[in-house]
Amino acid sequence: MHPPDSSLLRKHKTQALRAKSTCRFTLAETPRSWLNRITRRWSIHKKIAYGYVLAISIAVLGTSAGLIVGEHYDDKAAQKLRSSDERYDVMDLLEQAVVDVRIRQQTIMAKPDNTVRQPDELKKLLESINEAKGHLFTLKSKLRDDTTFSGENISPSNPLLQTCNIELKLYSDLVKSLLEQIDKNQATPGEIQKSRQVLWTTLERDLAPKLEQLSQSLNQLSNYTKAQQNQAKATFKAAKVLRVMIIIASMILSMTIALALAFYTSRAIARPIQAVTNVAKQVTQEGNFHLQATVTTDDEIGILATSLNQLIQRVALQIRELQQAQAQLIQSEKMSGLGQMVAGIAHEINNPVNFIYGNLSYTQEYSEDLIELIKLYQQHYPEPVSEISNKSEDIDLDFISEDLPKIISSMHIGAERIREIILSLRKFSHLDEAEMKKVDIHEGIDNTLLILKHRIHPAIVVTKEYDSLPLVECYPAQLNQVFMNVISNAIDELLTAQKLHQLQILIQTKHIDCNQVEVRIRDNGSGIPKEIQDKIFDPFFTTKPVGKGTGMGLAICYQIVEKHHGKIEVISEASQGAEFVVTLPIEHVRSQESEVRSQE
Numbered sequence: 366m367h368p369p370d371s372s373l374l375r376k377h378k379t380q381a382l383r384a385k386s387t388c389r390f391t392l393a394e395t396p397r398s399w400l401n402r403i404t405r406r407w408s409i410h411k412k413i414a415y416g417y418v419l420a421i422s423i424a425v426l427g428t429s430a431g432l433i434v435g436e437h438y439d440d441k442a443a444q445k446l447r448s449s450d451e452r453y454d455v456m457d458l459l460e461q462a463v464v465d466v467r468i469r470q471q472t473i474m475a476k477p478d479n480t481v482r483q484p485d486e487l488k489k490l491l492e493s494i495n496e497a498k499g500h501l502f503t504l505k506s507k508l509r510d511d512t513t514f515s516g517e518n519i520s521p522s523n524p525l526l527q528t529c530n531i532e533l534k535l536y537s538d539l540v541k542s543l544l545e546q547i548d549k550n551q552a553t554p555g556e557i558q559k560s561r562q563v564l565w566t567t568l569e570r571d572l573a574p575k576l577e578q579l580s581q582s583l584n585q586l587s588n589y590t591k592a593q594q595n596q597a598k599a600t601f602k603a604a605k606v607l608r609v610m611i612i613i614a615s616m617i618l619s620m621t622i623a624l625a626l627a628f629y630t631s632r633a634i635a636r637p638i639q640a641v642t643n644v645a646k647q648v649t650q651e652g653n654f655h656l657q658a659t660v661t662t663d664d665e666i667g668i669l670a671t672s673l674n675q676l677i678q679r680v681a682l683q684i685r686e687l688q689q690a691q692a693q694l695i696q697s698e699k700m701s702g703l704g705q706m707v708a709g710i711a712h713e714i715n716n717p718v719n720f721i722y723g724n725l726s727y728t729q730e731y732s733e734d735l736i737e738l739i740k741l742y743q744q745h746y747p748e749p750v751s752e753i754s755n756k757s758e759d760i761d762l763d764f765i766s767e768d769l770p771k772i773i774s775s776m777h778i779g780a781e782r783i784r785e786i787i788l789s790l791r792k793f794s795h796l797d798e799a800e801m802k803k804v805d806i807h808e809g810i811d812n813t814l815l816i817l818k819h820r821i822h823p824a825i826v827v828t829k830e831y832d833s834l835p836l837v838e839c840y841p842a843q844l845n846q847v848f849m850n851v852i853s854n855a856i857d858e859l860l861t862a863q864k865l866h867q868l869q870i871l872i873q874t875k876h877i878d879c880n881q882v883e884v885r886i887r888d889n890g891s892g893i894p895k896e897i898q899d900k901i902f903d904p905f906f907t908t909k910p911v912g913k914g915t916g917m918g919l920a921i922c923y924q925i926v927e928k929h930h931g932k933i934e935v936i937s938e939a940s941q942g943a944e945f946v947v948t949l950p951i952e953h954v955r956s957q958e959s960e961v962r963s964q965e
Contacts, residue, residue: 407664408664408665409634409664409665409666411664412630412633412664413630416623416626416627416629416630417623417626419622419626420619420620420622420623420626421619423615423618423619423622424615424616424619426615427611427612427614427615427616427618427619428612428615428616430611430615431607431608431609431610431611431612431615432608432612434604434607434608434611435604435605435607435608435611437604438600438601438603438604438607439601439604441600442597442598442600442601442604443597443601445593445594445596445597445600446594446597446598448507448593449590449591449593449594449597450594451507452504452507452590453587453590455500455503455504455507456504456587456590458496458500458503459497459500459501459504462493462496462497462499462500463497465493465496465497466490466493466494466497469489469490469493633662634666637661637662637666637667637670638666638669640658640659640670641658641666641669641670641673644656644657644658644673645658645673648677654677654678654680654681654684655681656677657674657677658670658673658674660674689920689924692920692921711787714783714787715784715787718780718783718784718787719784721776721780722777722780722781722784725773725776725777725780726777728773729770729773729774729777732769732770732773733770736766736769736770739762739766740766785815786815786816801838801839801840801953802838802839802840802841803836803837803838804836804837804839804841804844805834805836805837806834806837806844806874806882806884806949807831807834807874809841809844809845809848810829810848810872810874810884812845813845813848813849813852814827814852816849817849817852817853817856820853820856821856822856822859822860822868824867824868825856825859825860825868825869825870826867826868826869826870827869827870827872828869828870828871828872829872830871830872830873830874831873831874832873832874832875832876833876834874834876834882835876835882835951836951837882837949837951838950838951838952838953839929839949840925840928840929843925843928844925844929844949846921846922846925847922847925847926847933847947848884848886850918850919850921850922851886851919851922851945851947852870852872852886853918854918854919855870855886855888855890855943856870858888858890858891858943859888859889859890868888868889868890869888869889870886870887870888871885871886871887871888872884872885872886872887873885873887877948879951880950880951880952881948881949881950881951882948882949882951883946883947883948883949884946884947884948884949885944885945885946885947886944886945886947887942887943887944887945888942888943888944889941889942890942890943891939891940891942892937892938892939892940892941892942892943893935893937893943894939895937895939898935898937901919901935902919902920902923919933926947926949929949929950929953930950930953931947931948931949931950932947932948933945933946933947933948934946
């Protein structure tokens with residue numbers, strides 16, 4: 366079947382398809398898509414504010430990090446300097462105490478024996494020893510508490526320090542013992558001399574080598590401490606340089622990010638606005654209301670694009686509704702004028718046809734009476750005069766007697782045919798009916814076929830398979846118009862089809878449930894291509910040549926069926942013909958009928 370002259374878009378198809386940006390996420394999502402996915406719902410105000418906050422935060426964090434790192438290294442360097450200075454002081458005091466012990470010892474040994482009984486020098490020696498022990502203990506404590514110390518020769522657990530400490534303790538005990546003897550006046554000159562010899566031996570043999578080694582170790586420790594001081598000063602300098610570098614790097618990074626955010630924000634704002642502007646210009650210049658702006662974000666620009674898309678859809682819908690109303694008005698005016706003309710012609714023809722049809726019965730009766738009279742006359746006067754016989758032969762009285770009833774019968778059949786056509790025209794032309802009526806669907810289809818009989822080629826076979834249907838509540842004339850358009854399209858397709866097999870139109874009706882009937886009109890033409898099946902209900906769509914179709918045939922059919930709260934659909938395959946299925950409710954709910962009236 367040919368595609369319809371035109372078809373009206375269904376309401377749910379008149380809405381323009383809304384453009385959507387679909388994202389396909391892969392296993393390795395790019396940072397840009399990740400950033401877009403996070404920021405697409407942010408408003409422009411948030412994007413700008415967050416950008417500034419991020420740039421300022423990086424600068425503040427970078428500066429703070431530089432200060433914190435610099436202070437950390439400064440503290441470590443200061444701690445090293447303090448530790449080295451303290452070690453220097455302790456080592457100086459320890460060396461001075463050791464020197465004092467040796468000097469005191471030598472002073473005691475250089476004096477005569479009788480002067481040894483004076484305990485002042487011994488007490489000074491004991492004080493020097495105790496002072497050396499104290500400084501040695503302090504040095505051990507400093508080395509043990511100093512976490513930055515890593516010397517190998519001098520450590521808190523070094524045996525040399527332990528040995529020096531023990532020797533100093535023994536030497537101190539000897540001095541204390543000698544002092545106790547002198548204080549008690551129990552020491553004889555020989556014992557004193559012996560004690561002096563013991564002190565000297567202890568000092569020179571045991572303590573002096575240890576003190577010498579301690580002095581060497583202290584020199585090494587001094588060298589290490591000096592190196593540590595130099596390292597601490599270098600650390601101070603490096604900390605300052607690192608602090609400055611971190612601050613500069615953070616400032617450069619913050620400026621870079623600020624520039625990147627400014628570029629991204631301006632692009633994120635400008636590009637969607639430019640895209641929306643281009644769509645708006647193209648719609649206004651080309652009048653293409655199928656265009657839609659791409660919505661990539663949910664911010665104010667996304668809302669603007671969505672609003673523009675809705676506006677374009679609404680304008681497209683209003684234009685389609687306007688075209689639909691215009692087409693419906695034109696078709697209604699045309700059908701109204703046609704209905705009035707057909708009704709007038711049917712009325713004018715109906716009067717003389719009724720006159721002829723009414724007199725045909727009398728004519729038939731009178732002719733039969735005359736023929737019977739002639740036959741009766743022939744029976745009683747078998748030998749008429751020559752003039753009557755000649756006239757009977759001239760007019761062929763026997764043929765007239767046989768043919769006249771046939772002529773009158775054919776006239777009667779013709780008159781009946783004319784009356785049926787007039788009745789069909791009158792029923793089909795009732796376009797001004799405002800109320801629904803319960804009618805026989807089959808009668809409407811038959812009337813339509815009767816009107817279209819002059820177009821049905823002898824090669825086209827119309828097959829009707831009617832089910833037992835109840836009366837259907839509808840607008841009869843409008844429903845007949847649906848049947849007229851669908852059957853007309855089927856006839857046009859079959860007349861243009863170049864086929865050798867029999868051309869056929871099959872009309873089936875079926876009672877499918879308690880409140881629905883179905884009418885199927887099928888032809889065995891070339892069918893409707895799948896790519897245009899969705900367009901056959903679009904307004905002003907047609908595949909017929911220019912001048913043979915307006916594109917409004919099935920458009921109004923769809924509107925009429927929808928007005929009856931039914932549905933019309935097409936089923937077609939290539940080279941298999943096309944089938945239109947019209948489903949109608951048997952009865953209408955009163956609220957639905959009120960809605961139909963309000964739509965009118």
